[in-house]
Amino acid sequence: MPIVWIALAELFGTALWFTPNAVIGDLEREWTLAAHDLGWLTGAVQVGFLLGTLMIGLSGLSDRRDASRLFATCCLIGALSNGLLPWAGGLWPAVALRLATGMALAGIYPVGMKLMVGWAPQRTGLGLAWLVGMLVIGTATPHLLAGLSLGGDWRSALWCASLLALIAGIMIWHLGEAPQLRKSSGETPRWAGLGAFRIEEFRHAASAYFGHMWELYTLWALIPLLLATALPTLTTTQLALGSFALIAIGGPGCWLGGWLSLHLGSHRIAQLGLSGSAACCLSYPWLSGVSGVWAALFLALWSLLAVIDSPHFSALSARACPASLVGSALTLQNAIGYAVSAASLAWLLPAWSTLGPWVAWLMLPGPLIGLWVLRSRQKGFAHS
Template sequence: MPTLILAIAELFGTALWFTPNAVLPDLMALWTLTPADLGWLTGAVQGGFLLGTLIIGLSGLADRVDASRLFAACCLLGALSNALLPLAGGLQGAVTLRVITGMCLAGIYPVGMKLMVGWMPGRSGVGLAWLVGMLVLGTALPHGLRGLTALDEITLSWRGGIWSASLLAVLGGIMVWRLGEAPCQTRATPVRGLRLAGLSAFRIRHFRHAAGAYFGHMWELYTLWALLPLLLATRFPSLGTAELAFASFALIAIGGPCCWIGGAFSARLGSRRVAQFALAGSSLCCALYPLLSELPATGLVAFLALWSALAVVDSPQFSALSAHACPASIVGSALTMQNAIGFAISMLSLLTLIPLWQTTGPWIAWLMLPGPIIGLWCLHGYTRRQDTAPSTT
């Protein structure tokens, strides 16, 4: 039951992540924005997340306070910054609020990983798969909320989608606050001189390979998620607001159950094999999309669903491989630093590639292709001998 509560709370908390993407047409009309501004809105969250992970990881904050209280506080502050988005008045104010939201998400996602490991000793690989799956559903959730609000013919009903996401984040924070810490998890005492332990992990060969594969994966993933509504709207201009929102929700959300399935397979095949399969599949999808972008509706949506699933199913497996490669004393710092660099790469990808979408069209997929290819190359150096159960610390 505690793991289920934590997984649902992670879903509610991460609903804040892609909120403006779900209501982009409304924001574009209200503030006279261009499609390229989507990159700034999404990139601002990634930048805030990067800053937040660096602050938490290098200051030892997660070890100085109860992780459950930190999680809850970040949910509440993130909900507030998200709820103020309709009052931002333009792109500059919106970007500022999204940076704050991203910083709060740094206390939700990585801290949630720490909590899940505490509540699932000995099964952290499966637990991380459930957690990332909930992150995927949380990312898709704003699109679903937008679709529901679009069904009502109420002026400016899109605000309801934003505020609904904030309400869910508040509920998630309350759930974890009441749950508290795992009985077997005690607050660690920070050791002087080890605050930069996350950086020292890069001296470990197998960690470098696992982290490098994760970095390649991050070049593709969030750009793909940001592009999905635009790809659908361009290919099917007759789609209504609700139809587009629900379709975007389904295409992103499919990655959640696929992460859980991948976690089950990793118990038998190992995390490395699952990650290699997903990277190879998403590479193939990147290569083929420009050639298949004119498929009939059913075929194209099926292809996009497959691509979306393959792009994320490997994410928890990278964390499992990285955790296994590191000594127990630095696993938390190493994963936090890996997240920080990975999301910096995703921010760079968003700010670089999204503005090019108008000129490249479906060929933008080839600009995402180097990410999973580099990931495959890096993961090749993670030897099979190392591909066993991940550390539970």
């Protein structure tokens, strides 16, 4: 079944994203790194991903070439750059390799969305919900690895991630392009991705997505701090596993949203997620004094609502575009959304030390703007 095939390939391919986070202790000893050097390794992937999505989105590459071949090629490049890390020998060669890995991931995540749209044109919301759900679980995995013993040589963890990426590439190479996309391949000119913003429905769906991205990654980054504040007696292992669970709950949340979209439509699920996460942002500062299980349950609900809508912005955007433009449009939307999340992280994470729980109010404008944009185009999305 193509939906399951692509979703699994997405999970395997995005296993490359945070591999150094899982073995940072070994890297610190091996290369005599300081603790803050992890920021360079993680940041290099983020920068590479942003550059890669901009290149693919602006060039129209994912629409002018077979998306399945681009996905598989990027899996190979990412597997090689990640697999070479043990021989980097130091921070800066490793940063260069992580930059290459980030650029390869730009051909895995957004291009995977195009493949899903092509193979599930009548169930776009459901298909993208499965895909994003897999990505969410992959994002949470470093916390799981931090709470479990890797067992064995640290290099094996890196090579295992590279092997998974190679398997993902083989899976998608074998699956190939959706029949209707083969016909449109090659019709998209360079810079065509920018033209998607002339389509009003796409412009509004993308703008709502940008508001959503202002909140999402900042919430995920803050979850260990929020959980530690609510449950100060947790051990390091318990905190890591708890953080994994609170972020990973978004995976089943996305799948639930995908099922609901079959009955309610993607537009309503997007509104539901934005409304719910806005309510959580608004109320958290007053509820932050609550501790124990109730606090953890609130954070789980917030985490689920913050991501349940994520696939449906892409579904609305994809439906607004002609088939020859879907890959470029989604990749460019992803690039801008990622830049928005980077700005949010850079500004709001440092604010935690002075504002504490009230930083939630600085996340609130994101979902509110998203709701306003979707409501302003209620009629245009009536059947989505």
